[in-house]
Amino acid sequence: MTAPRPILVTGGAGFIGSHACKQLAAAGYLPITFDNLSRGHRRAVRWGPLIVGDIRDSAALECAIAEYRPEAILHFAALAYVGESVADPSPYYSHNVAGTLAILDAARGAGIDQLVFSSSCATYGVPDTLPVSETAPQRPVSPYGRTKLFCEQIIQDYAAAYGLRYVILRYFNASGCDPDGDLGEWHTPETHLVPRILMAANGIIPSVEIFGSDHATPDGTCVRDFIHVTDLAHAHVLALDYMSSGGKSLAVNIGSGQGVSVRDILDAVSRNTGRPVPTEMRPRRQGDPPILYADPALARRTLGFSARLSNINVILGTAAAAFASPAATGAAEGRGWQPTPFHADRSGITAKLEP
Numbered sequence: 001m002t003a004p005r006p007i008l009v010t011g012g013a014g015f016i017g018s019h020a021c022k023q024l025a026a027a028g029y030l031p032i033t034f035d036n037l038s039r040g041h042r043r044a045v046r047w048g049p050l051i052v053g054d055i056r057d058s059a060a061l062e063c064a065i066a067e068y069r070p071e072a073i074l075h076f077a078a079l080a081y082v083g084e085s086v087a088d089p090s091p092y093y094s095h096n097v098a099g100t101l102a103i104l105d106a107a108r109g110a111g112i113d114q115l116v117f118s119s120s121c122a123t124y125g126v127p128d129t130l131p132v133s134e135t136a137p138q139r140p141v142s143p144y145g146r147t148k149l150f151c152e153q154i155i156q157d158y159a160a161a162y163g164l165r166y167v168i169l170r171y172f173n174a175s176g177c178d179p180d181g182d183l184g185e186w187h188t189p190e191t192h193l194v195p196r197i198l199m200a201a202n203g204i205i206p207s208v209e210i211f212g213s214d215h216a217t218p219d220g221t222c223v224r225d226f227i228h229v230t231d232l233a234h235a236h237v238l239a240l241d242y243m244s245s246g247g248k249s250l251a252v253n254i255g256s257g258q259g260v261s262v263r264d265i266l267d268a269v270s271r272n273t274g275r276p277v278p279t280e281m282r283p284r285r286q287g288d289p290p291i292l293y294a295d296p297a298l299a300r301r302t303l304g305f306s307a308r309l310s311n312i313n314v315i316l317g318t319a320a321a322a323f324a325s326p327a328a329t330g331a332a333e334g335r336g337w338q339p340t341p342f343h344a345d346r347s348g349i350t351a352k353l354e355p
């Protein structure tokens with residue numbers, strides 16, 4: 001048996017990073033999580049060692065790299081709330097941009113020449129055409145989106161000058177949870193749509209706010225491309241494989257290619273529970289493009305990526321199951337609530353994900 005190949009995973013204790021660590025381990029890698037635990041969770045780090053540190057701390061990064069000698073870096077660690085980035089951009093530029101620079105310099109110093117970077121569809125802003133392809137102009141409308149775009153540009157400059165190879169993954173809306181129930185979406189505070197709707201359906205919050213019903217969309221609510229986090233996690237394994245086999249640097253969308261509205265999700269949950277989800281109408285949220293969904297063709301062609309779990313029933317079913325699990329309801333989060341049984345639809349979970 002060959003030893004697992006070490007990969008440094010910044011943000012490996014977070015929602016997407018932890019799901020990726022699980023898949024890395026299944027694919028023969030050793031995920032070494034580097035995370036400051038400001039938004040991630042110690043209990044989400046289950047498939048390799050955890051180093052508690054801040055990515056802006058170059059000495060801590062160098063130390064971790066010297067100890068584990070990773071062959072590549074998966075760089076997830078970032079602040080990622082659009083609304084928060086508008087209200088308080090300073091930590092976003094610091095963690096996301098200065099943090100990425102520290103990672104790039106540490107990688108360069110140690111001769112690590114492969115990077116997978118977590119970028120975002122937020123770099124596109126309000127697209128002129130749909131679905132959004134990678135050649136669409138990148139004109140972000142939030143500080144968060146701008147931090148991701150700046151990082152993409154810095155990475156490209158480092159690649160041109162220093163021989164770094166990269167795969168930039170532009171995520172659409174990560175949602176759902178590990179189908180085996182090992183991991184949940186444990187954001188604090190929770191601002192994302194799918195968990196907020198499930199929280200309202202379960203009486204954890206009195207209602208879910210709907211940010212705008214007057215958008216230029218078929219039902220007036222925003223349309224997004226909800227990609228199951230397990231599909232998204234798998235894209236990282238494919239990206240590593242792609243670079244290992246000599247693939248050229250690449251920036252690529254990771255989405256399902258399907259547009260689903262906020263209203264569609266509310267309706268799906270109401271149908272499932274047999275009760276309307278309590279809602280509260282609010283004005284549009286600053287920085288929200290009305291419609292975003294991916295053209296996933298380049299990811300298919302280059303990485304062999306396809307979204308297998310990204311239909312809304314599987315997303316809701318796995319998210320609801322994680323909500324109902326002891327890990328999600330237990331003392332760790334201090335919630336102590338009893339969820340209303342959600343009829344978790346596992347029928348779509350048929351595809352076995354090969355490592």
Ligand code: UDP
Binds near residue numbers: 194208210262
């Ligand atoms: N949204 C909403 N109510 C909420 C959370 C989100 O109406 O409580 C909307 C939000 O305006 C956006 C979509 O749901 O149109 C997805 O938002 P989310 O924060 O989940 O992800 P984002 O698209 O910002 O990455």
